[in-house]
Amino acid sequence: MDRDPYVLRLVYSIGFYVVYRLLDIVVLLIMIIQCSHQLLIGEPHGELKRFAEALSSYVAEIIKYLAWSGHKKPYPFSDWPASEDNIDR
Secondary structure (H helix, E strand, O other), X not given: OOOOOHHHHHXXXXXXXXXXXXXXXXXXXXXXXXXXXXXXXXXXXXHHHHHHHHHHHHHHHHHHHHOOOOOOXXXXXXXXXXXXXXXXX
């Protein structure tokens, strides 16, 4: 597995932390849209549900990288996480 020098990893970590914080806003928007869709249509939006599942996996990858639990850099340095097809939550 490719390991970056400490200073380079620190730079990546700062960048991924900024992305992580910006995703808070994205999650808030998803929540508002899903609540509105549920209220108006009677069920959550399916595509947005799948995107949120993939987004949660992406956030988990960022946290693993920031916590030094893994050395694999998240997207865009690796593939975007796939969502699970059997979402029944």
